[in-house]
Amino acid sequence: MKITVERADLLKSLSHVHRVVERRNTIPILANVLLRAKAAELSLKATDLDLEVIETVAAEVNPGGATTVPAHMFYEIVRKLPEGAQIVLESSGDRAAMSIRAGRSKFSLQTLPESDFPDLAAGELTHKFTLGAADLKRLIDKTQFAISTEETRYYLNGIYLHAVTAGNRLMLRAVATDGHRLAQFELAAPAGADGMPSVIVPRKTVGEVQRLIDDSKGEITIELSQSKIRLTLDGVVLTSKLIDGTFPDYTRVIPLGNDKLLEVDKKDFEQAVDRVSTVASERGRAVKFALSAGRLVLSVTNPDSGSATEELEVGYDADPLDIGFNSRYLLDIAAQLEGDTAILKLADPGSPTLLSDKEAKGALYVLMPMRV
Amino acid sequence: MASFCRDCLADALERSPRCAGCGSPRIARHGELAQMAIAHVDCDAFYAAIEKRDDPSLADKPVIVGGGHRGVVMTACYIARTFGVKSAMPMFEARRLCPHAHVIKPDMAKYARVGREVRAMMGDLTPQVEPLSIDEAFLDLTGTERLHGMMPAKTLARFAKRIESELGITVSIGLSQNKFLAKIASDLDKPRGFSMLALSEAPAFLAPRPATFIWGVGKAMGAELARAGFRTIRDLQRADEAELMRRFGTDGLRLARLSRGIDTRAVDPDRETKSVSAETTFSADIADFRTLERRLWELCEKVSGRLKAKELAGATVTLKLKSADFRLRTRARSLAAPTQLAAKIFDAGRELLARETGATLFRLIGVGVSALAPAQDADPADLVDHRGRRSAAAEHAVDRLRERFGQSAVVRGIVLEEE
Numbered sequence: 001m002k003i004t005v006e007r008a009d010l011l012k013s014l015s016h017v018h019r020v021v022e023r024r025n026t027i028p029i030l031a032n033v034l035l036r037a038k039a040a041e042l043s044l045k046a047t048d049l050d051l052e053v054i055e056t057v058a059a060e061v062n063p064g065g066a067t068t069v070p071a072h073m074f075y076e077i078v079r080k081l082p083e084g085a086q087i088v089l090e091s092s093g094d095r096a097a098m099s100i101r102a103g104r105s106k107f108s109l110q111t112l113p114e115s116d117f118p119d120l121a122a123g124e125l126t127h128k129f130t131l132g133a134a135d136l137k138r139l140i141d142k143t144q145f146a147i148s149t150e151e152t153r154y155y156l157n158g159i160y161l162h163a164v165t166a167g168n169r170l171m172l173r174a175v176a177t178d179g180h181r182l183a184q185f186e187l188a189a190p191a192g193a194d195g196m197p198s199v200i201v202p203r204k205t206v207g208e209v210q211r212l213i214d215d216s217k218g219e220i221t222i223e224l225s226q227s228k229i230r231l232t233l234d235g236v237v238l239t240s241k242l243i244d245g246t247f248p249d250y251t252r253v254i255p256l257g258n259d260k261l262l263e264v265d266k267k268d269f270e271q272a273v274d275r276v277s278t279v280a281s282e283r284g285r286a287v288k289f290a291l292s293a294g295r296l297v298l299s300v301t302n303p304d305s306g307s308a309t310e311e312l313e314v315g316y317d318a319d320p321l322d323i324g325f326n327s328r329y330l331l332d333i334a335a336q337l338e339g340d341t342a343i344l345k346l347a348d349p350g351s352p353t354l355l356s357d358k359e360a361k362g363a364l365y366v367l368m369p370m371r372v
Numbered sequence: 373m374a375s376f377c378r379d380c381l382a383d384a385l386e387r388s389p390r391c392a393g394c395g396s397p398r399i400a401r402h403g404e405l406a407q408m409a410i411a412h413v414d415c416d417a418f419y420a421a422i423e424k425r426d427d428p429s430l431a432d433k434p435v436i437v438g439g440g441h442r443g444v445v446m447t448a449c450y451i452a453r454t455f456g457v458k459s460a461m462p463m464f465e466a467r468r469l470c471p472h473a474h475v476i477k478p479d480m481a482k483y484a485r486v487g488r489e490v491r492a493m494m495g496d497l498t499p500q501v502e503p504l505s506i507d508e509a510f511l512d513l514t515g516t517e518r519l520h521g522m523m524p525a526k527t528l529a530r531f532a533k534r535i536e537s538e539l540g541i542t543v544s545i546g547l548s549q550n551k552f553l554a555k556i557a558s559d560l561d562k563p564r565g566f567s568m569l570a571l572s573e574a575p576a577f578l579a580p581r582p583a584t585f586i587w588g589v590g591k592a593m594g595a596e597l598a599r600a601g602f603r604t605i606r607d608l609q610r611a612d613e614a615e616l617m618r619r620f621g622t623d624g625l626r627l628a629r630l631s632r633g634i635d636t637r638a639v640d641p642d643r644e645t646k647s648v649s650a651e652t653t654f655s656a657d658i659a660d661f662r663t664l665e666r667r668l669w670e671l672c673e674k675v676s677g678r679l680k681a682k683e684l685a686g687a688t689v690t691l692k693l694k695s696a697d698f699r700l701r702t703r704a705r706s707l708a709a710p711t712q713l714a715a716k717i718f719d720a721g722r723e724l725l726a727r728e729t730g731a732t733l734f735r736l737i738g739v740g741v742s743a744l745a746p747a748q749d750a751d752p753a754d755l756v757d758h759r760g761r762r763s764a765a766a767e768h769a770v771d772r773l774r775e776r777f778g779q780s781a782v783v784r785g786i787v788l789e790e791e
Contacts, residue, residue, distance in 0.1 A: 148708065149706075150706065150707060150708040151705055151706075151723075152705065152707065152708075152719060152720055152723060153708070153756075153757075156756070177755055177756055178708060179708050179709075179754040179755050179756055179757060180708070180709070180752070180754070180755065181755070182755055182756075248756040248757075250755075250756065253755045253756060350753065352755060366755060368752065368753055368754070368755055370752065371748060371752075
């Protein structure tokens with residue numbers, strides 16, 4: 001195998017695929033990236049057995065071939081080579097090594113046979129649709145923060161992606177919750193999403209997809225089955241296992257009947273919460289809301305450090321109410337609200353509160369209050 | 373040189389080996405007697421002493437308090453110790469060394485009661501009491517001379533006498549100007565001891581001892597120090613403080629200070645509990661998951677009870693297993709929120725246990741919670757776990773039943789042996 005490739009192209013692809021490779025690996029081949037060269041193309045593939053990324057870059061290939069090299073070390077080498085360099089990768093079947101040459105630099109990396117490299121057999125992917133990068137990014141951004149890290153409830157360790165009929169329109173909906181807060185975002189379902197399986201996309205996959213689409217403006221093809229998801233964009237194919245579990249019936253906890261309506265300027269609200277929560281400890285002490293006609297008083301009392309109070313003029317004409325929220329959770333949600341005005345629908349100090357944008361539709365947040 | 377009789381508290385004559393008043397040979401004598409106010413009080417062979425007190429026929433016999441044939445020695449009385457029996461020694465070994473010992477199963481409730489009585493008497497001396505365990509505490513008697521009408525050393529001697537006459541057990545007292553030295557001192561003259569180690573004597577006293585003698589220097593740190601050429605405390609004393617800090621960071625500063633007997637930690641009555649745990653050693657090794665699970669549940673209930681009593685909750689559950697070949701495994705898991713509930717501790721512990729069980733035989737299982745938080749933050753309402761709220765309510769109901777009708781009034785099905 002002999003390949004000549006632009007450093008910039010190789011580096012960009014490697015920066016995507018090497019992240020999939022776990023730093024500590026008990027199975028040696030999983031620490032490697034698979035290089036496969038044929039017909040003016042070099043494809044790079046990495047996997048952790050749950051998630052697999054394949055990226056293809058243009059290259060001069062003569063002759064073709066395949067091998068595997070340690071992913072992180074290969075990435076580091078390419079990263080440190082001078083900008084604009086032409087990199088020549090060369091390996092022969094009889095020696096377990098691949099040489100990397102660029103200018104006056106020469107490296108030799110030990111290889112493992114490509115035949116040992118595992119394949120995340122996707123099986124048949126039953127559903128297929130396309131989504132604009134911006135739409136997919138919003139689906140992720142609006143919900144990702146609420147994903148649980150708790151291992152015991154592993155079925156909460158991802159985003160629940162499913163199709164629902166709301167009104168008489170089919171929507172593609174993403175939901176994440178850790179039991180303290182819940183985030184839901186939906187958009188009109190693209191053609192092909194009808195009848196798709198409801199799936200839980202794992203946290204790590206969500207993070208990788210988010211990075212991949214960060215600077216993408218194109219369309220992303222999503223293919224699904226009960227157990228796998230595949231996303232294809234800009235020469236990258238990401239295939240991931242899904243979380244094998246049942247996402248709880250979240251619709252039961254969305255308190256649509258809350259009748260105490262609070263309208264508040266989003267920016268003022270976010271800044272006020274941020275300011276008063278300065279005195280809360282890092283564990284997330286409660287921000288207390290004291291609501292009365294037209295007035296919201298936010299306060300935090302931390303017996304170890306001090307207290308803070310701020311008053312806001314708000315739209316509120318229900319009965320006075322005192323309720324507390326975890327300051328960090330409140331800030332996470334405030335950061336996702338988009339319009340000028342935020343809407344909170346409250347019931348009582350012990351029941352979940354509903355948060356949303358007044359203008360922008362599609363996003364819905366539920367927050368469990370704290371005892372204050 | 374200041375001196376007084378530990379039995380009648382009268383000032384003793386210079387260099388006289390016995391008290392002029394009562395004839396006792398127990399004279400406390402030290403040049404800096406009046407300057408030392410930090411004490412470490414340690415009950416002598418606490419559990420065994422209580423058992424001997426309650427059964428005078430055991431007074432002159434070796435007594436071991438510990439669990440079954442397979443457990444470990446919790447406390448050995450001083451007679452048993454002459455046969456080589458030590459705390460934490462496996463029971464079978466203790467029996468081999470001292471076959472005629474009276475082995476008594478521990479009655480923790482009784483010991484805890486006596487421990488509280490001792491604690492209360494300490495509280496009569498000073499509010500600055502920092503308990504280390506059920507039978508051990510640091511006391512700071514600084515500024516109590518006017519209150520008690522005597523210097524701290526005498527107040528402590530009187531306290532030791534009071535414990536003997538009212539509770540029928542004995543204590544050893546170490547007195548110094550700081551906690552590190554007080555703790556060392558209490559070990560020097562046991563049982564029924566009273567020993568003083570002044571800051572001025574500390575460097576010479578510590579110098580010949582190994583570096584591992586220093587509190588907080590274990591095997592690993594000791595080996596690291598030895599590699600760097602610090603084998604004895606004298607080696608550390610010779611090194612420059614800045615040099616030790618350069619080599620060992622903040623540990624270096626601690627080493628430099630402690631090696632010279634300097635310890636600035638205050639006696640802290642509110643020292644926080646960092647974790648709450650319980651463990652048990654089996655009478656026969658167990659590999660079976662179901663059996664281990666049952667023992668785990670019992671421990672979870674114990675831990676939960678302790679959390680509830682201390683008004684604490686924990687957000688990290690740690691499972692501890694010791695295999696038949698004495699290898700220790702600990703596995704931890706973080707919860708979404710702090711909990712006090714046995715059921716939640718058990719859920720997490722059980723999952724960790726399931727991964728560890730197979731063919732391996734285990735001799736010990738333990739469970740603990742850390743990342744503690746106040747009880748008011750425990751078990752917040754959860755958006756998706758409705759079952760959790762109900763099982764929490766059930767557990768609190770069981771707690772109330774047990775308060776009224778006793779611990780065995782309600783038990784969970786899991787503790788009942790299968791046919």
